[in-house]
Amino acid sequence: MIIDPSKQDLRANYKLLIGAVLPRPIAFVSTVDADGNPNLAPFSFFTGATPAPPTVVFAPLRRFSDGQEKDTLCNIRATGEFVVNVVTEDIVELANDTAMEFAPGVSEFAETGLTPVPCEVVKAPRVGESPISMECKLIQVVDLGPEAAGGGSLVIGEVLRFHVRDDLIEDGRIDTGALHPVGRLAGAEYTTLGRRFTLERKR
Ligand SMILES: Cc1cc2nc3c(=O)[nH]c(=O)nc-3n(C[C@H](O)[C@H](O)[C@H](O)COP(=O)(O)O)c2cc1C
Numbered sequence: 001m002i003i004d005p006s007k008q009d010l011r012a013n014y015k016l017l018i019g020a021v022l023p024r025p026i027a028f029v030s031t032v033d034a035d036g037n038p039n040l041a042p043f044s045f046f047t048g049a050t051p052a053p054p055t056v057v058f059a060p061l062r063r064f065s066d067g068q069e070k071d072t073l074c075n076i077r078a079t080g081e082f083v084v085n086v087v088t089e090d091i092v093e094l095a096n097d098t099a100m101e102f103a104p105g106v107s108e109f110a111e112t113g114l115t116p117v118p119c120e121v122v123k124a125p126r127v128g129e130s131p132i133s134m135e136c137k138l139i140q141v142v143d144l145g146p147e148a149a150g151g152g153s154l155v156i157g158e159v160l161r162f163h164v165r166d167d168l169i170e171d172g173r174i175d176t177g178a179l180h181p182v183g184r185l186a187g188a189e190y191t192t193l194g195r196r197f198t199l200e201r202k203r
Contacts, residue, residue, distance in 0.1 A: 010149065011064075018184075018186045021045075022183070022184070023183030023184065023185055024044035024045065024183055024185075025086075025181065025183060025184075026087040026092075026183065027044070027058045027084045027085075028040065028042050028084070028085040028086070028087045028091075028095050028098075029041055029058065029083065029085070030085060030124045030126060030127060031075035031076055031081070031124045032079060032081075032124045032125075033078060033104070033105065034078045034079065037105045038108075038116055038124065039071050039075055040098045040107075040108035040109055040127065041070065041099060042087065042096070042098060042184075043060060043072070045058060045059035046058040046059070046084075049156070053158045054134075054162075055139065055157065055159070056156075056157050057155065057156050058154075058155055059152050059153065059154050060072050060153055060155065061150075062149055062150070062152055063101075065149075067151075073141070074104070076138055077141065079123060079124070080137060081135075082122070082136050082155070082157060083119060083122060083124045083126045083133055083134065083135055083136065084133065084157075085126055085132070085133045085134075087130070088130065088180045089180040090129065091129050091130060092190060094113070094129075098111070098112055109125070114127050114128070115128030116128070119161065120161050121137075121160050121161055122135045122136070122160065126163060131168055132168070133162075134162055135159065136157030136158060136159055137157060137158050138156075139156045139158050141154070176193070177193070180192065180193070
């Protein structure tokens with residue numbers, strides 16, 4: 001089957017994207033608004049980009065309900081900062097809860113009981129229960145698509161600090177098995193790590 005995305009609506013194209021690009025890692029993004037109120041939300045259109053400088057990218061879409069930008073993006077535009085916290089099996093249910101639409105200014109930390117821990121160089125707190133957090137400075141927001149539902153933005157950030165729980169790192173390598181990361185699939189489905197295998201790079 002060949003599908004021309006210009007011949008179908010944004011929800012149908014969204015379903016193809018989330019079904020084709022997976023499993024996706026989840027950026028659990030903490031920010032503060034201009035008044036310092038914290039906000040927390042998961043984003044699975046997320047990846048790392050370059051190591052020099054260490055760069056991460058994620059994509060907050062406009063809300064399907066009203067076409068407005070999400071609080072996370074508004075806060076990043078206002079402050080130029082954010083924190084990416086890694087979602088693990090221990091906190092995935094709470095991370096899922098933070099994706100509810102709370103009014104701007106409502107703290108998802110307070111709503112879920114997750115612990116806001118002060119960061120070293122950015123104002124937003126990190127999630128104390130997450131074993132890895134990345135303090136980020138905004139490099140650029142790239143707006144994509146219409147200023148309406150279906151459009152969105154790419155947020156590109158430079159990692160200024162990595163916080164890694166001590167027992168997870170040895171010789172600079174993170175112990176994937178001990179981390180218990182969670183990925184997002186299509187719809188409401190998530191995944192944990194399945195069978196892992198190694199393929200050596202051919203020269
Ligand atoms: C696991 C998971 C992944 C998500 N990934 C994205 C994403 O990549 N982009 C997006 O715009 N929304 C995504 N969402 C929805 C947002 O988290 C949700 O709209 C949230 O309310 C936004 O919060 P905010 O308005 O406080 O920024 C995801 C939700 C979940 C549960």
